[in-house]
Amino acid sequence: xxxxxxxxxxLSAAIFAIGVAGVLLRRNILVMFMSIELxxxxxxxxxxxxxxxxxxxxxxxxxxxxxxxxxxxxxxGLAIIISIFRNRETVNADELNLMKW
Amino acid sequence: MAAQFxxxxxxxxxxxxxxLFNLFYGARWGRRAxxxxxxxxxxxxxxxxxxxxxxxxxxxxxxxxxxxxxPWIHAGRFHADFALQMDALSALMTLIVxxxxxxxxxxxxxxxxxxDDFARYFAYLNLFELSMLILVLANNLVLMFMGWExxxxxxxxxxxxxxxxxxNAYAGRKAFxxxxxxxxxxxxxxxxxxxxxxxxxxWTLDFAALRDNAGLLAPATATIAAVLLFIGATGKSAQIxxxxxxxxxxxxxxxxxxxxxxxxxxxxxVYMVAxxxxxxxxxxxxxxxxxxxxxxxAIYAASIALVQPDIKKVLAYSTISQLGxxxxxxxxxxxxxxxxxxMTHAFFKALLFLCAGSVIHALGGEQDMNKMGGLRKHLPIxxxxxxxxxxxxxxxxxxxxxxxxxxxxxAAYNSGHKGLWYLGxxxxxxxxxxxxxxxxLTFHGESRVDPAKAHHIHESPRAMTVPLMVLAVLSxxxxxxxxxxxxxxxxxxxxxxxxxxxEFTPILHGSFAMLTGVSxxxxxxxxxxxxxxYLVAPGMPQxxxxxxxxxxxxxxxxxxxxxxxxxxVTRPLFWISTFVLGRVVxxxxxxxIVDGAGLTVETGGQLSRRMETGNVQQYAFVYVLGxxxxxxxxxxxxxx
Numbered sequence: 001x002x003x004x005x006x007x008x009x010x011l012s013a014a015i016f017a018i019g020v021a022g023v024l025l026r027r028n029i030l031v032m033f034m035s036i037e038l039x040x041x042x043x044x045x046x047x048x049x050x051x052x053x054x055x056x057x058x059x060x061x062x063x064x065x066x067x068x069x070x071x072x073x074x075x076x077g078l079a080i081i082i083s084i085f086r087n088r089e090t091v092n093a094d095e096l097n098l099m100k101w
Numbered sequence: 102m103a104a105q106f107x108x109x110x111x112x113x114x115x116x117x118x119x120x121l122f123n124l125f126y127g128a129r130w131g132r133r134a135x136x137x138x139x140x141x142x143x144x145x146x147x148x149x150x151x152x153x154x155x156x157x158x159x160x161x162x163x164x165x166x167x168x169x170x171x172p173w174i175h176a177g178r179f180h181a182d183f184a185l186q187m188d189a190l191s192a193l194m195t196l197i198v199x200x201x202x203x204x205x206x207x208x209x210x211x212x213x214x215x216x217d218d219f220a221r222y223f224a225y226l227n228l229f230e231l232s233m234l235i236l237v238l239a240n241n242l243v244l245m246f247m248g249w250e251x252x253x254x255x256x257x258x259x260x261x262x263x264x265x266x267x268x269n270a271y272a273g274r275k276a277f278x279x280x281x282x283x284x285x286x287x288x289x290x291x292x293x294x295x296x297x298x299x300x301x302x303x304w305t306l307d308f309a310a311l312r313d314n315a316g317l318l319a320p321a322t323a324t325i326a327a328v329l330l331f332i333g334a335t336g337k338s339a340q341i342x343x344x345x346x347x348x349x350x351x352x353x354x355x356x357x358x359x360x361x362x363x364x365x366x367x368x369x370x371v372y373m374v375a376x377x378x379x380x381x382x383x384x385x386x387x388x389x390x391x392x393x394x395x396x397x398x399a400i401y402a403a404s405i406a407l408v409q410p411d412i413k414k415v416l417a418y419s420t421i422s423q424l425g426x427x428x429x430x431x432x433x434x435x436x437x438x439x440x441x442x443x444m445t446h447a448f449f450k451a452l453l454f455l456c457a458g459s460v461i462h463a464l465g466g467e468q469d470m471n472k473m474g475g476l477r478k479h480l481p482i483x484x485x486x487x488x489x490x491x492x493x494x495x496x497x498x499x500x501x502x503x504x505x506x507x508x509x510x511x512a513a514y515n516s517g518h519k520g521l522w523y524l525g526x527x528x529x530x531x532x533x534x535x536x537x538x539x540x541x542l543t544f545h546g547e548s549r550v551d552p553a554k555a556h557h558i559h560e561s562p563r564a565m566t567v568p569l570m571v572l573a574v575l576s577x578x579x580x581x582x583x584x585x586x587x588x589x590x591x592x593x594x595x596x597x598x599x600x601x602x603x604e605f606t607p608i609l610h611g612s613f614a615m616l617t618g619v620s621x622x623x624x625x626x627x628x629x630x631x632x633x634x635y636l637v638a639p640g641m642p643q644x645x646x647x648x649x650x651x652x653x654x655x656x657x658x659x660x661x662x663x664x665x666x667x668x669x670v671t672r673p674l675f676w677i678s679t680f681v682l683g684r685v686v687x688x689x690x691x692x693x694i695v696d697g698a699g700l701t702v703e704t705g706g707q708l709s710r711r712m713e714t715g716n717v718q719q720y721a722f723v724y725v726l727g728x729x730x731x732x733x734x735x736x737x738x739x740x741x
Contacts, residue, residue, distance in 0.1 A: 023721055024718055029717075094716065096715075100715030101714070
């Protein structure tokens with residue numbers, strides 16, 4: 001079965017939208033962090049799709065870069081979250097407003 | 102004939118080095134080093150000046166030594182270099198400035214022996230010598246003005262030397278402000294000359310070029326330039342109407358009064374007029390103005406000096422009066438006589454101030470002559486040298502002042518200014534009266550010294566008495582280089598200065614015996630009167646003061662000129678400053694602008710900081726909105 005490119009792009013957009021919604025609406029920063037990962041993967045899917053459509057390997061190469069960055073980001077991000085939790089005993093984004101005016 | 106003579110640069114280099122040393126290392130290296138370096142550099146400058154003078158004398162008359170140290174101002178076609186020249190006039194002035202200066206530096210070593218600020222004192226004094234030597238050696242008007250400003254600055258710094266006393270600081274400011282008024286005139290005079298000669302293609306203020314091209318000036322322009330420059334001279338040389346700073350300048354240390362406010366700086370105006378004589382002889386109007394102001398200042402200041410109780414104030418008014426004589430001399434065209442009086446006056450007036458300093462030093466700071474008297478026995482050297490200086494200023498032969506003052510009075514008469522001559526001879530009588538009043542009140546009669554101070558009256562140390570004795574010798578023999586024509590070697594100084602300042606051409610030919618006889622007779626009359634008033638009948642002065650109450654208080658209060666200036670200038674200025682500029686312009690307009698700028702930024706900050714909620718999801722939301730806006734924009738571009 002051949003899935004059309006439009007469907008793939010629509011799936012990518014849907015996942016991206018779910019990611020954005022997760023970041024904006026959920027209060028748990030761990031979940032927000034997972035939502036960011038979701039957005040990255042949605043973009044990866046779009047890259048792969050378009051690479052195939054254009055008959056070029058460039059998009060697929062960029063996906064590897066994105067995955068590398070995502071791995072690094074996950075390591076740093078999780079470390080920050082753990083550190084915040086140790087200090088504040090919460091991972092609720094509403095309570096983390098030290099930078100307020 | 103002009104010859105290169107690079108050693109001229111050393112004359113100003115030595116005081117410059119002394120200034121830098123005393124400023125940066127004086128306090129660290131201590132009093133011994135400062136006492137050697139401070140006077141030492143001036144003696145070195147004097148030695149080189151002497152060398153240059155000898156060299157100049159071996160060359161044909163009218164020669165000039167020059168050196169261009171570095172190019173200075175080259176603006177468009179105008180140029181002025183940092184260049185020095187020494188002709189007869191500069192040579193004489195340089196010798197006076199460095200010679201008398203060296204002696205006063207030496208004296209200062211003794212005078213400042215108990216002052217902790219000796220390094221700053223000698224730094225200022227060396228800086229003064231540097232500026233004054235630049236002033237007299239400059240080969241153009243711009244460089245001369247730099248020296249002119251430099252001496253003004255040093256005068257301010259040294260008048261206010263003991264700045265912790267508010268009245269001293271005030272006196273310094275007063276001198277500075279009044280000099281500034283004069284300097285504005287000097288500057289405008291320079292601008293006038295540059296503008297007028299520039300139109301003829303002469304874009305320089307070198308004295309040699311000015312002298313060659315002065316004839317190009319229209320008579321009206323020459324008059325304006327000469328009068329403007331003379332306004333500068335009235336400020337620097339304390340003439341009517343800008344003289345009021347000089348009596349207050351006595352707030353400074355006494356050697357400073359001797360060096361700056363008697364011997365050298367205040368004669369800069371006379372030097373300037375003599376240096377620019379080629380301009381002044383073009384314009385009889387300006388010459389008459391100079392002579393009239395000079396004669397009026399002479400008699401006016403002498404009349405104030407008659408009644409002053411403060412020993413230094415008497416000498417200050419006497420200096421103003423003698424400067425008036427000098428301007429009378431140059432104003433009637435006898436430039437060499439004016440400069441001759443600058444020289445003799447430098448000797449005897451410096452000596453008078455140093456003697457007064459010695460008296461004040463001995464009495465632990467007492468300046469009121471009513472609390473002196475009978476000091477002759479305690480201060481024999483001071484007494485003897487001060488008597489010589491007094492005889493010199495009273496113009497008795499064979500002392501120095503006789504020859505120079507007589508030349509001026511003779512020139513005033515022979516140039517046809519008989520009215521000014523009358524003022525001059527009356528001033529001569531006043532001069533000998535107030536000077537002998539000073540001598541009698543200070544050194545003769547019964548002691549009126551505060552008993553608490555009486556026991557430690559002592560003659561000054563050697564560093565102070567040696568300069569006194571040297572200056573005393575100069576006050577005796579200094580005038581002999583300008584004997585009347587036909588007597589022995591005649592008027593050497595006039596012949597020496599002639600290439601620089603021209604010769605005096607008399608119109609009338611008053612009998613020498615008559616002119617000299619009158620002024621001598623009046624001088625002796627003044628002495629006898631002082632002797633009678635203050636030694637024979639000591640009650641007389643009070644009686645006369647009581648009888649002529651109003652005249653006496655006018656003189657004692659210096660004709661209320663300070664009060665007049667305060668009322669018509671200072672007070673209105675203060676009023677405008679306080680109420681118009683201070684309370685209105687400053688408070689509302691300037692503060693309004695400044696505060697308004699601050700308030701705008703602060704309000705903007707207060708409003709915009711509300712955006713910083715610290716909530717990361719809110720930031721993310723705004724960010725997403727931004728992304729959406731950009732995407733929408735591009736979609737719009739693509740679809741249309």
